[in-house]
Amino acid sequence: xxxxxxxxxxxxxxxxxxxxxxxxxxxxxxxxxxxxxxxxxxxxxxxxxxxxxxxxxxxxxxxxxxxxxxxxxxxxxxxxxxxxxxxxxxxxxxxxxxxxxxxxxxxxxxxxxxxxxxxxxxxxxxxxxxxxxxxxxxxxxxxxxxxxxxxxxxxxxxxxxxxxxxxxxxxxxxxxxxxxxxxxxxxxxxxxxxxxxxxxxxxxxxxxxxxxxxxxxxxxxxxxxxxxxxxxxxxxxxxxxxxxxxxxxxxxxxxxxxxxxxxxxxxxxxxxxxxxxxxxx
Amino acid sequence: xxxxxxxxxxxxxxxxxxxxxxxxxxxxxxxxxxxxxxxxxxxxxxxxxxxxxxxxxxxxxxxxxxxxxxxxxxxxxxxxxxxxxxxxxxxxxxxxxxxxxxxxxxxxxxxxxxxxxxxxxxxxxxxxxxxxxxxxxxxxxxxxxxxxxxxxxxxxxxxxxxxxxxxxxxxxxxxxxxxxxxxxxxxxxxxxxxxxxxxxxxxxxxxxxxxxxxxxxxxxxxxxxxxxxxxxxxxxxxxxxxxxxxxxxxxxxxxxxxxxxxxxxxxxxxxxxxxxxxxxxxxxxxxxxxx
Ligand SMILES: Nc1nc2c(ncn2[C@@H]2O[C@H](COP(=O)(O)OP(=O)(O)OP(=O)(O)O)[C@@H](O)[C@H]2O)c(=O)[nH]1
Ligand SMILES: Nc1nc2c(ncn2[C@@H]2O[C@H](COP(=O)(O)OP(=O)(O)OP(=O)(O)O)[C@@H](O)[C@H]2O)c(=O)[nH]1
Ligand SMILES: [Mg+2]
Ligand SMILES: [Mg+2]
Numbered sequence: 388x389x390x391x392x393x394x395x396x397x398x399x400x401x402x403x404x405x406x407x408x409x410x411x412x413x414x415x416x417x418x419x420x421x422x423x424x425x426x427x428x429x430x431x432x433x434x435x436x437x438x439x440x441x442x443x444x445x446x447x448x449x450x451x452x453x454x455x456x457x458x459x460x461x462x463x464x465x466x467x468x469x470x471x472x473x474x475x476x477x478x479x480x481x482x483x484x485x486x487x488x489x490x491x492x493x494x495x496x497x498x499x500x501x502x503x504x505x506x507x508x509x510x511x512x513x514x515x516x517x518x519x520x521x522x523x524x525x526x527x528x529x530x531x532x533x534x535x536x537x538x539x540x541x542x543x544x545x546x547x548x549x550x551x552x553x554x555x556x557x558x559x560x561x562x563x564x565x566x567x568x569x570x571x572x573x574x575x576x577x578x579x580x581x582x583x584x585x586x587x588x589x590x591x592x593x594x595x596x597x598x599x600x601x602x603x604x605x606x607x608x609x610x611x612x613x614x615x616x617x618x619x620x621x622x623x624x625x626x627x628x629x630x631x632x633x634x635x636x637x638x639x640x641x642x643x644x645x646x647x648x649x650x651x652x653x654x655x656x657x658x659x660x661x662x663x664x665x666x667x668x
Numbered sequence: 669x670x671x672x673x674x675x676x677x678x679x680x681x682x683x684x685x686x687x688x689x690x691x692x693x694x695x696x697x698x699x700x701x702x703x704x705x706x707x708x709x710x711x712x713x714x715x716x717x718x719x720x721x722x723x724x725x726x727x728x729x730x731x732x733x734x735x736x737x738x739x740x741x742x743x744x745x746x747x748x749x750x751x752x753x754x755x756x757x758x759x760x761x762x763x764x765x766x767x768x769x770x771x772x773x774x775x776x777x778x779x780x781x782x783x784x785x786x787x788x789x790x791x792x793x794x795x796x797x798x799x800x801x802x803x804x805x806x807x808x809x810x811x812x813x814x815x816x817x818x819x820x821x822x823x824x825x826x827x828x829x830x831x832x833x834x835x836x837x838x839x840x841x842x843x844x845x846x847x848x849x850x851x852x853x854x855x856x857x858x859x860x861x862x863x864x865x866x867x868x869x870x871x872x873x874x875x876x877x878x879x880x881x882x883x884x885x886x887x888x889x890x891x892x893x894x895x896x897x898x899x900x901x902x903x904x905x906x907x908x909x910x911x912x913x914x915x916x917x918x919x920x921x922x923x924x925x926x927x928x929x930x931x932x933x934x935x936x937x938x939x940x941x942x943x944x945x946x947x948x949x950x951x952x953x954x955x956x957x958x959x
Binding site for chain 1: 701704705706707710772773774775776803804805806807809810811812813814858859860861885886887888889890891894895912914915916917920921940
């Protein structure tokens, strides 16, 4: 038998809904389906098999290949291959996704490897943002470089980096205020922060509970500022995982870590088995 | 744009007296796509379009409406039946009226507490505010800074108290008889964090809120239903506030949460400032939901 257009069109909705129900953004789900279509159309297969199973296997294969690419890079290796100490890591993302908490977790990881870490608070806007990072610093025994509310976020980051150079820190982790990817002024501010600091690595933090908005957030942050890697948070909230597929399909950027809770230890390296078990399993 | 395709599908049926199965299914499919793009839970989307189809096929349209106007009316009716058919207003029935805010991590609770404090103080109420969030670093600082800019709002500082029981009892004691409305912030939590769900149950038991708002982030995806259901199974939810509607997300999670809890939408968060709170309006919300 072979898969003809009519058969494919009849069955594709089932696959599309499967992806969407698992939180893959609609646009990406449609794109994935059309790629599978061009691969499978007129391909011959065993009479004893069902067409829908051929489609499902092809989808599974696509997802595994895609996610394997996202899982293959190592954050620490990338850091040392792209710069020299003090490395600077800029954290960006939408409001409330978990940037500040993730920075604290990564600081904990760095410290446990023996790195001298400096935290920098370039969120000079949101209520309690500076106190929040200071408290993390105190709990972790890591210094926090900060100015007052209303200070220029780019200046905080730049001066923190200069301070890190003189004091011989290994890495500076820079927090920024959460922002709407469609706020022109805030995205312009972020471009300036990026230009002034010129970080070794930019990390986009995304909420694994988010739906279609993951598509728009990743696109706008990539187009306006760019990012080198992604960290997904709140994976412990019984998420479907489709958000990871959305970003991996859009950009060949690594998913460095997954946030799996609110404690400092709750940050794990992205491993494809996680997705295979929750989503494809 | 989704609303263009939906409009076109509806246009195709507008001049007909009788609408065939194919055209109706076309319209329903466009609605499904619009709602899925808006992040409404897929199961709810299909339940909804099945109900719309059934009503269209069994009910007699009022003769003053065209076929097109009638199908639009059914779609609108079925959506607002879940979300709220009119501006939902919270009636302050006693004094002090205690309002608790709950929700997932980062959904916008603390910011929304400050927005509600501003909203009610503008209406002339004397407002008291405190936080039971003993988990998040500087949670109390955040609420303190947000409310410091609001007149007629009394903020109770609970920074050094780590016992939720004591925080509630001491704060309620400190809020004098002149306070009309008490707003209480809680820590973020999700359905897998069982000890936090128990804490929320305990907070409800001691505080005895007169009304509880579930704050939902407009960007939430398919898990909105399950998460809202877990909150609903733990405490009594009176209403829903959907935050971060000033972005690209259309807030379908609100529909899923309303379905799971039976609660209606009361307010929409449209920015980070304390003034960025709008009252729910069925027409604008449904219009936005459908694209
Ligand atoms: N369960 C869970 N909660 C998380 C995770 N990561 C962050 N959080 C929680 O999410 C909430 C928001 O975290 P923040 O670190 O303040 O988020 P943010 O992106 O810095 O927020 P803004 O600076 O306001 O944009 C906090 O309650 C965190 O504890 C995670 O992996 N799992
Ligand atoms: N643009 C926009 N941002 C919002 C809105 N509501 C809240 N935020 C932002 O979202 C982020 C998280 O808000 P919080 O009030 O800290 O959220 P929370 O639910 O209290 O977080 P946890 O206590 O950690 O669970 C902050 O950056 C807020 O400024 C809104 O309506 N629009
Ligand atoms: Mg932050
Ligand atoms: Mg809070």
